[in-house]
Each structure stands twice: as C-alpha cells, then as structure tokens.
Amino acid sequence: MRTLFLLNPTAGKADCTRALPRQIDAAAARAGLAMGEYTIRITAHAGHARELANVAARQARQAGEQLRIYTAGGDGTFNEALTGVYGFENAAVGCLPYGSGNDFLRTFGTKAEFLDLDAQLAGGPVAIDLMQTSLGLSATICAAGLDAQVAYGIPKFRRIPLCGGEAAYALSIVEQLCGHIGRRVEYTIDGETLTVDCLMCAVCNGRTYGGGFRAAPEAQPDDGWLDVYIIRKVSRLTIAKLLGMYKNGGHFRNGQLVRAAEPYFIYRRAKQVSLRAVDGRGPIVATADGECVPKEQITVQVQPLAGRILLPKPAFERFAAQRSEQSAT
Missing domain, CATH: 2.60.200.40 (Tumour Suppressor Smad4)
Known part of the structure; x- marks a missing residue:
C-alpha cells in the first residue's frame, strides 16, 4: 500500500503546507506507517495534482500495489487528483478540506470528520458514480x-x-x-x-x-x-x-x-x-x-461506479451501513 498526500498551498485562506506536514507525520506514526510508506508533495501550479496523481497511480500499478491519495485543498484539487487516477482500479482519492468551498464532502459527512487525520487513515475506499461533462470529470x-x-x-x-x-x-x-x-x-x-x-x-x-x-x-x-x-x-x-x-x-x-x-x-x-x-x-x-x-x-x-474515493472512518461506516440496508430491502 502506498499513500500520497498532495498539499495545495494556494487553496483557502491559509497555506496548509505550514503546519499540515508535521500533523501528517504524527498521524502516520500513530497509524503505524513508516516514513517510507507515505509521501508528501506540494503542488506548484494548476493541474499539478492531476499530474502527480497520475504518475503515482502508474507507478503503484506497475508495482502491483494499492494507492491512497489524500488531497489537502478544495474541490478543485480533489477533482484534479480524481481525474489523474481515473481508470486506475488500484487507486482511491480522499480529501482534506482546506479550500474555500469543500462541497464534495458534504454528501458524506462533516468537515470535522474529514479534517481528522486519524479517522482518514483508519477509513476506507468506496465506489461512487462520476459524471463525464463538457468541463471534464x-x-x-x-x-x-x-x-x-x-x-x-x-x-x-x-x-x-x-x-x-x-x-x-x-x-x-x-x-x-x-x-x-x-x-x-x-x-x-x-x-x-x-x-x-x-x-x-x-x-x-x-x-x-x-x-x-x-x-x-x-x-x-x-x-x-x-x-x-x-x-x-x-x-x-x-x-x-x-x-x-x-x-x-x-x-x-x-x-x-x-x-x-x-x-x-x-x-x-x-x-x-x-x-x-x-x-x-x-x-x-x-x-x-x-x-x-x-x-x-x-x-x-x-x-x-467509475470512481473510488476514500472516506474517514465515521463516514465510511455510515456509507457501508446505508448500502447494507438498501441491499436488504
């Protein structure tokens, strides 16, 4: 399992790259991840998250590994990474809401749940529908x-x-x-x-x-x-x-x-x-x-069901329970 954190320094009102890397290191240690098992990258320009996600997904597939990507930014950063891994069944994307809108997560849970790094690393992937639009995925x-x-x-x-x-x-x-x-x-x-x-x-x-x-x-x-x-x-x-x-x-x-x-x-x-x-x-x-x-x-x-996303543990458990109830009925 590979884990990649993509941090967008221009998202939202404050630069998340100042404090978040230390918080990620601490959460990774609590989750039992060694330094070599995860990578933190900072995006440098528009489209960079898509590029980094695509390269990581290709490398993980060649190595026969699963890939988790967490984007720290807004809906745009999350969308870039999701687009970058589109078609890669070995990759799933989660979001850490440091942007101004953060609308994606509202379908699944609260901002507090998605900001909780421990809950994120203890969560899991689910399959969702995507939309192919004239503006992209x-x-x-x-x-x-x-x-x-x-x-x-x-x-x-x-x-x-x-x-x-x-x-x-x-x-x-x-x-x-x-x-x-x-x-x-x-x-x-x-x-x-x-x-x-x-x-x-x-x-x-x-x-x-x-x-x-x-x-x-x-x-x-x-x-x-x-x-x-x-x-x-x-x-x-x-x-x-x-x-x-x-x-x-x-x-x-x-x-x-x-x-x-x-x-x-x-x-x-x-x-x-x-x-x-x-x-x-x-x-x-x-x-x-x-x-x-x-x-x-x-x-x-x-x-x-063309997309694989990562949900923090409380949202993941709710989502799984809802699907189980629907299957039963």
Missing part, C-alpha cells in the same frame, strides 16, 4: 446559469484592492442581478426535449455545491442516476425566496418537489443530459467542481 454537480455566472464573475472583483472573497462574491451577485436575468435553454434529458426560460439548472451526482447550496438534498452518489433540477425564470423579487429554499434544500423532500417549489422547479432523474442556450445571446456559463467556463453546449453523462 466531476464527482459532484455540474451547474449552468445565474449561479455559474456569479462564480465566473468573482475573479475580476478579487483584483480590486481590499476586495476579498465575500466582497467579490457580493459584487458579482449585484452585477448579475442588475443585468439580463434568465436564458432560454433547450434541454435533452434521456431523449426528452424541453425548452425552458430558466434562471439556472444543476445536474447532480452529489448533494451540495457553491459553498453549501443543497441543490440535490437526496442524491445518492452510487445509484447510477443523475438528479436534474431546473429553476424557471422568475422576477428579481422572487429570486431571493427561491434561492433561500434552494440553499437549504427545502425544495425537495421524500423523492419529489415540495408543493411550494412546483411552480418554479422542474425535476428529472436521468442518465444523460445536454443543454444549450437558444436565445441568440451566446454561450452559457457552466461550472463543475470550481471550474467555470462559457460553453455553446453542455453535456453530462453518468459513469456508474
């Missing part, structure tokens, strides 16, 4: 529309002096709300075609994105299905009510939309989704695992 949610436009606009406000994360986010929201709201979008969902004047949409394998928005509160990341939510175009006065409901996951309960959400939401379960703007206003902005890109067309297809 994703384990969580691919979204398009207003929320993606807000995320896409944040970097330019961060360049303003003294304009930090929350201020940049707020300014980007104001910019979008002052502009043209909504797009006319054509969806193809497992062969069904819908044309909708919509505010935004989310194609979900996980439950949460955007720093805590519970878009798909009952999504199961290993059931072979995508949960699709489309929010219709509404007035600016209605947006605040809908976003509050959407953030808390109050729009969906017991396998269906709640009555208050029915006039505004469209829900489907699907294997494959594609969408494109048909209003003549150019590409639609999409986001997946922190990546924001304007696209003429966005496609998402589920890849059943």
Whole structure:
C-alpha cells in the first residue's frame, strides 16, 4: 500500500503546507506507517495534482500495489487528483478540506470528520458514480446559469484592492442581478426535449455545491442516476425566496418537489443530459467542481461506479451501513 498526500498551498485562506506536514507525520506514526510508506508533495501550479496523481497511480500499478491519495485543498484539487487516477482500479482519492468551498464532502459527512487525520487513515475506499461533462470529470454537480455566472464573475472583483472573497462574491451577485436575468435553454434529458426560460439548472451526482447550496438534498452518489433540477425564470423579487429554499434544500423532500417549489422547479432523474442556450445571446456559463467556463453546449453523462474515493472512518461506516440496508430491502 502506498499513500500520497498532495498539499495545495494556494487553496483557502491559509497555506496548509505550514503546519499540515508535521500533523501528517504524527498521524502516520500513530497509524503505524513508516516514513517510507507515505509521501508528501506540494503542488506548484494548476493541474499539478492531476499530474502527480497520475504518475503515482502508474507507478503503484506497475508495482502491483494499492494507492491512497489524500488531497489537502478544495474541490478543485480533489477533482484534479480524481481525474489523474481515473481508470486506475488500484487507486482511491480522499480529501482534506482546506479550500474555500469543500462541497464534495458534504454528501458524506462533516468537515470535522474529514479534517481528522486519524479517522482518514483508519477509513476506507468506496465506489461512487462520476459524471463525464463538457468541463471534464466531476464527482459532484455540474451547474449552468445565474449561479455559474456569479462564480465566473468573482475573479475580476478579487483584483480590486481590499476586495476579498465575500466582497467579490457580493459584487458579482449585484452585477448579475442588475443585468439580463434568465436564458432560454433547450434541454435533452434521456431523449426528452424541453425548452425552458430558466434562471439556472444543476445536474447532480452529489448533494451540495457553491459553498453549501443543497441543490440535490437526496442524491445518492452510487445509484447510477443523475438528479436534474431546473429553476424557471422568475422576477428579481422572487429570486431571493427561491434561492433561500434552494440553499437549504427545502425544495425537495421524500423523492419529489415540495408543493411550494412546483411552480418554479422542474425535476428529472436521468442518465444523460445536454443543454444549450437558444436565445441568440451566446454561450452559457457552466461550472463543475470550481471550474467555470462559457460553453455553446453542455453535456453530462453518468459513469456508474467509475470512481473510488476514500472516506474517514465515521463516514465510511455510515456509507457501508446505508448500502447494507438498501441491499436488504
């Protein structure tokens, strides 16, 4: 068994590489790992985690060994490593949440559980579905529309002096709300075609994105299905009510939309989704695992049980118990 820790010094508000290596050494010693049984690497540029993960997976496969990779960063760092080991059955990826969003873990447990190095090393791998999207591989949610436009606009406000994360986010929201709201979008969902004047949409394998928005509160990341939510175009006065409901996951309960959400939401379960703007206003902005890109067309297809992830012990035990209960019924 090989263990690799990938630390992203630019993720989040503080550089995790200052204190985390010593904490890893201490946790590894408690777990009985010798110095030569694990490696700590610090990423140096965008895409570096993917490169390091891919090399490590190839080397481990050649040696006939299993590989555990823990990424210390945000959802983007985790996604890079997951992409790097895609197709390698000997490798599994876990996350230590040192980024700003950390949405991936919310489907499985709490941030405290995932920060616990002892629990991480005592946990284990599970298989989950992945999404192959126009933006690349994703384990969580691919979204398009207003929320993606807000995320896409944040970097330019961060360049303003003294304009930090929350201020940049707020300014980007104001910019979008002052502009043209909504797009006319054509969806193809497992062969069904819908044309909708919509505010935004989310194609979900996980439950949460955007720093805590519970878009798909009952999504199961290993059931072979995508949960699709489309929010219709509404007035600016209605947006605040809908976003509050959407953030808390109050729009969906017991396998269906709640009555208050029915006039505004469209829900489907699907294997494959594609969408494109048909209003003549150019590409639609999409986001997946922190990546924001304007696209003429966005496609998402589920890849059943194509990913192997590492869960800390409490989350691993809950996940295994839930699967056992489902198998029994």
